[in-house]
Structure formats: C-alpha cells, structure tokens
Amino acid sequence: VSEILVACAQLAPRIGELEHNSELVAAAIRDAGAAGADLVVLPELASSGYVFASVEEARSLARPADGPLLAGWAEAARTAGVLAVVGFAELGEGREVFDSAALLDGSGVLAVYRKTHLWDREKLFFAAGDEPPPVVETRLGRIGVLICYDLEFAENVRGLALRGAELLAAPANWPAVPRPRGERPPEVVNAMAQARANRVFVAVADRAGEERGQAWTGASTIVDQLGWPLAEATGEGEATISARVDLALAREKRWTEHADVLADRRPELYADLADTKHLLGKITR
Amino acid sequence: VSEILVACAQLAPRIGELEHNSELVAAAIRDAGAAGADLVVLPELASSGYVFASVEEARSLARPADGPLLAGWAEAARTAGVLAVVGFAELGEGREVFDSAALLDGSGVLAVYRKTHLWDREKLFFAAGDEPPPVVETRLGRIGVLICYDLEFAENVRGLALRGAELLAAPANWPAVPRPRGERPPEVVNAMAQARANRVFVAVADRAGEERGQAWTGASTIVDQLGWPLAEATGEGEATISARVDLALAREKRWTEHADVLADRRPELYADLADTKHLLGKITR
Numbered sequence: 001v002s003e004i005l006v007a008c009a010q011l012a013p014r015i016g017e018l019e020h021n022s023e024l025v026a027a028a029i030r031d032a033g034a035a036g037a038d039l040v041v042l043p044e045l046a047s048s049g050y051v052f053a054s055v056e057e058a059r060s061l062a063r064p065a066d067g068p069l070l071a072g073w074a075e076a077a078r079t080a081g082v083l084a085v086v087g088f089a090e091l092g093e094g095r096e097v098f099d100s101a102a103l104l105d106g107s108g109v110l111a112v113y114r115k116t117h118l119w120d121r122e123k124l125f126f127a128a129g130d131e132p133p134p135v136v137e138t139r140l141g142r143i144g145v146l147i148c149y150d151l152e153f154a155e156n157v158r159g160l161a162l163r164g165a166e167l168l169a170a171p172a173n174w175p176a177v178p179r180p181r182g183e184r185p186p187e188v189v190n191a192m193a194q195a196r197a198n199r200v201f202v203a204v205a206d207r208a209g210e211e212r213g214q215a216w217t218g219a220s221t222i223v224d225q226l227g228w229p230l231a232e233a234t235g236e237g238e239a240t241i242s243a244r245v246d247l248a249l250a251r252e253k254r255w256t257e258h259a260d261v262l263a264d265r266r267p268e269l270y271a272d273l274a275d276t277k278h279l280l281g282k283i284t285r
Numbered sequence: 286v287s288e289i290l291v292a293c294a295q296l297a298p299r300i301g302e303l304e305h306n307s308e309l310v311a312a313a314i315r316d317a318g319a320a321g322a323d324l325v326v327l328p329e330l331a332s333s334g335y336v337f338a339s340v341e342e343a344r345s346l347a348r349p350a351d352g353p354l355l356a357g358w359a360e361a362a363r364t365a366g367v368l369a370v371v372g373f374a375e376l377g378e379g380r381e382v383f384d385s386a387a388l389l390d391g392s393g394v395l396a397v398y399r400k401t402h403l404w405d406r407e408k409l410f411f412a413a414g415d416e417p418p419p420v421v422e423t424r425l426g427r428i429g430v431l432i433c434y435d436l437e438f439a440e441n442v443r444g445l446a447l448r449g450a451e452l453l454a455a456p457a458n459w460p461a462v463p464r465p466r467g468e469r470p471p472e473v474v475n476a477m478a479q480a481r482a483n484r485v486f487v488a489v490a491d492r493a494g495e496e497r498g499q500a501w502t503g504a505s506t507i508v509d510q511l512g513w514p515l516a517e518a519t520g521e522g523e524a525t526i527s528a529r530v531d532l533a534l535a536r537e538k539r540w541t542e543h544a545d546v547l548a549d550r551r552p553e554l555y556a557d558l559a560d561t562k563h564l565l566g567k568i569t570r
Binding site for chain 1: 401402403404405406408409413415416417434437438439440441442443444447448464465468471474475477478479481482511512513540541542543544546549550551552553554555556557558559
C-alpha cells in the first residue's frame with residue numbers, strides 16, 4: 001500500500017531553550033505516531049529558535065548531527081513507528097553553524113540536509129550548505145527534504161522531482177508578511193504551484209507564535225500532486241495538520257497521453273540557469 | 286514615467302475563419318488603444334483557432350510572420366498607439382507550422398517567438414520552437430513573450446527574468462479543467478507564483494468560449510510583481526481586463542537588504558536542470 005498519513009506539527013519552540021525544544025520535538029513525534037501518522041514534519045530550527053542576536057548565540061545552540069540531540073529524536077521515532085523530518089541548528093565539523101534538517105526514523109538518522117538558500121539575516125548567522133537537497137528512498141516512498149526559502153527556488157524543487165522525489169518535506173519558519181484580504185500566504189501559493197509543476201506532494205511545517213518581535217505565519221500546509229491543499233493551518237498558533245496521501249500518484253508525471261511535466265522540459269534551452277563555469281570545471285577535470 | 290496601462294483582450298476567435306479572426310484582433314488592438322492601453326495582450330492562436338483536425342488544416346490557416354496578417358495588426362497598433370502581443374499560427378520557411386506570438390507596434394513586428402513547450406496534442410500539429418522566449422527592450426520597458434504552457438516551466442520563466450524581463454506577456458488557450466470549489470484555475474495560481482518568484486509582472490490573455498467541444502477557462506489575469514492579481518477575468522466569456530502597472534517595480538529584486546530573488550539563486554547546484562551534453566558541445570566547439 002502506498003497510502004500514508006502525513007502530519008505537520010506546527011510548534012512554538014522557545015529561543016535558547018534547547019532542552020525544552022528537544023523534548024517538544026520528541027513529544028510531537030510521539031504524538032504523531034499515536035495519531036497514526038507514518039511521516040511527521042516539524043519546523044525549521046525547532047531545536048534552537050530562529051531570531052538570533054549573534055553568531056555566538058546561534059553557535060551555542062547548535063549541535064552536531066551525530067550527537068545525542070538527533071539520537072533522542074530517532075529514539076522517539078522508533079517508539080512512535082514514524083519517519084520524521086526536523087529542522088535543527090547544526091554544528092559543523094569546522095564549528096560553522098548550518099540551518100539543517102534531518103530525516104530520521106527508528107533506525108537512526110537517514111539524511112541531513114544543510115539549507116542551501118539562506119533567507120535574509122540567516123546569512124549573518126549560518127553557513128550555506130553546498131550539496132543539493134537529498135531524495136531519500138524510505139520504506140514509505142521517496143522523500144525529498146528542503147527548508148523554507150529553498151522552496152521558493154523552482155530550480156531547486158525541480159531538481160528534487162528529477163531525482164525521483166514523491167513528497168517534499170519542508171520544515172519552515174515563514175515570517176508573517178502582509179497579504180491582500182482573502183488570499184493565502186504567498187508561500188502557500190508557491191507550494192501549490194511547485195507541487196503541481198512537478199506532480200509531487202508537498203508537506204510544509206511552519207512555526208507558530210512570535211519570537212523576539214517576529215511573528216510567524218503559522219500556515220503549515222499539505223498539498224497534493226495536482227497542487228490543491230489537503231490540509232492547511234490558518235495562523236491559529238500551535239496545531240497539527242494531517243492528510244492521507246497516495247505517494248504512487250506522484251510517480252505519474254503525465255497530464256495526458258501527450259503531456260508530461262518532466263518529459264516536456266526543454267533542457268537544451270535552460271543553459272543560462274546553471275553555472276556553466278562550474279560545469280566546465282567538472283568537464284575538464 | 287514607467288507606469289503603463291496593460292490590457293488583456295480575451296477573445297473568442299472562430300476556428301478556420303482567418304479573415305474574421307484577423308479583423309477581430311485588429312479591432313481589439315484599436316479598442317485597447319481607444320481605452321488608453323499602452324500594451325494589449327491577445328490569446329494564443331488568435332488568428333486560426335486551436336482544435337485542429339489535422340496538420341493540413343493547421344497549415345492551411347498558418348501565415349508567414351512577414352506577410353500581410355501581421356502587417357495588418359501592426360497598422361492597427363500604429364493607429365491605436367499601442368504595443369500588442371498576439372498569438373498566431375505561423376507558417377515556417379520549410380512549411381512547418383509554429384504556435385507563435387508576435388510583439389508588434391506601429392513600426393512593425395518587433396519579435397516573433399515560436400512556442401517551445403507544446404501542450405498535449407499541439408505536438409501533433411506544430412513544430413516546437415528552438416529558441417528561448419525573447420526579452421524585448423521596448424519604449425514601455427523590457428517585455429518577455431511566452432505562450433500558455435511555457436509559463437508552467439519555471440526554468441523557462443526564470444530565464445526571462447535573468448535576461449531582464451519586467452513584464453511577461455503570455456497569449457494562452459487554457460483548456461477548462463476541474464478544480465475544487467473556491468479555487469482559482471491552477472494556471473492562475475502558477476502565474477501568481479512565477480510573478481512573485483521573479484518579481485516580474487505577468488499578463489495572460491486567455492481564450493473565451495468553446496471550440497469543437499473544447500471549453501476554455503476564460504481566466505485572463507494580470508499579476509503584479511509580488512504575485513497578487515490586479516485584474517482577473519472569471520470565465521465570463523469575451524472580456525477585456527486591464528491594470529495600471531509600474532514596470533520600474535520589477536527592477537527591484539530584493540525582498541530585504543539581504544534577500545534577492547535572483548542573487549539568492551545557487552546556480553552551481555542546478556547543473557542537472559540544463560542539458561549538459563548540449564553545453565559540452567558548445568564548450569568544445
């Protein structure tokens with residue numbers, strides 16, 4: 001059976017309270033399992049909070065991917081019988097700080113992704129990842145992992161679809177922005193468009209609440225492979241949304257006998273999108 | 286002054302009636318000028334209709350770009366004092382048929398673009414263009430031209446933004462598709478996302494009515510550079526929508542001091558999007 005229950009836990013971690021947040025995440029993983037979820041997505045930087053005052057503060061809250069923080073969450077995932085995608089502040093080998101996400105289950109950490117598209121002041125506190133977002137073959141299906149602003153770069157999202165992702169799991173911290181009355185948050189509109197353009201499912205876990213004067217949108221969303229929201233949080237604070245999805249549907253890329261979202265690309269016309277100098281280096285090496 | 290009035294004329298051409306359709310387009314151009322528009326966008330294949338029975342039928346309705354069809358529209362544009370973007374069936378030098386769009390004004394034809402992403406059964410009747418969509422420096426600003434399904438390929442749209450387009454003019458024939466109650470047509474959601482992702486204006490002229498059993502969505506839309514619709518037709522048949530837009534706003538690509546929709550791309554991570562074999566050919570040549 002390819003139908004699974006996907007949940008997004010929209011939490012309100014507290015900046016600086018690593019222990020509290022670590023347990024908040026573990027509890028959300030356990031709760032998701034108890035509610036029957038197969039996969040649970042949690043917010044970006046759920047371990048640390050987001051609005052840092054300095055690099056030093058960010059670093060003091062960052063932890064290595066192979067340490068007890070993620071081991072604890074994997075243990076919670078084992079108990080709950082779920083896969084989880086969680087955002088955390090990662091301490092790198094050279095003491096750099098990364099805005100990372102881990103995909104983990106009861107067997108441990110399956111993948112760690114370091115955000116490649118840093119938003120705004122994140123550039124002051126984080127090093128950017130140098131590897132494209134991963135697609136992981138899991139027992140549930142092929143899951144792509146990316147983080148918040150990464151989703152705004154269609155080039156990035158397309159790469160995940162081309163590499164076979166069926167569902168994109170995206171921890172996020174969407175800062176509240178003004179929008180016309182009656183409209184969805186622009187990031188949700190984008191998630192809908194990305195899902196449809198690639199015929200993949202998208203599950204975004206947003207932040208709840210406010211932190212050091214920064215309000216979050218609180219618009220966690222699960223979108224189907226045709227681009228329609230299956231479940232949406234609407235800014236009401238902490239919330240868990242969930243939806244039953246059939247990942248096999250994301251393997252069908254055809255709209256009709258003659259139209260296919262991937263095969264209809266014209267890659268020979270997209271050369272200006274990639275860094276050809278970089279490519280030249282690869283070719284001549 | 287960079288503020289201009291953009292109009293989209295959602296017409297209902299009649300398949301096979303080239304002369305009727307040619308005059309319908311010319312009249313829409315004149316009407317747009319009379320209403321004060323600076324730029325008017327018209328539907329895809331406005332000259333010919335869309336639902337062809339055979340290649341022969343399509344070819345019989347196709348006309349060269351340098352012939353009287355476009356000259357007549359340029360004359361209408363001269364009278365009206367407007368720029369126009371019009372979709373037409375183009376007869377190529379080798380008698381191929383292209384699904385093309387012309388950008389023209391009183392001085393004549395400024396650019397002809399041949400659709401590169403053919404939708405569904407278009408592949409049975411048309412040859413695909415081999416040149417990326419153009420960005421034309423006009424007296425109003427830099428206008429990118431693309432056609433219908435082209436807009437669904439974010440790679441393609443990004444290329445236009447990278448080459449400086451401020452407004453994307455897209456003739457379209459959006460076939461009616463089911464959607465959840467209360468939702469916009471998915472193509473409009475996509476246009477909103479593309480506009481915001483690139484901070485460009487998007488003006489789509491859709492078809493009205495029905496042709497050989499094919500109903501059209503009739504959802505012509507003008508979207509601002511933040512992704513919000515300024516004007517929308519809502520399936521009511523023939524209609525003209527318009528909006529006043531300040532193209533200078535599309536030159537600002539920054540969200541904040543530290544965030545920029547183009548500069549924040551990571552082109553060195555997008556190599557899998559472009560055809561590298563093609564690129565290798567270019568490099569070693």
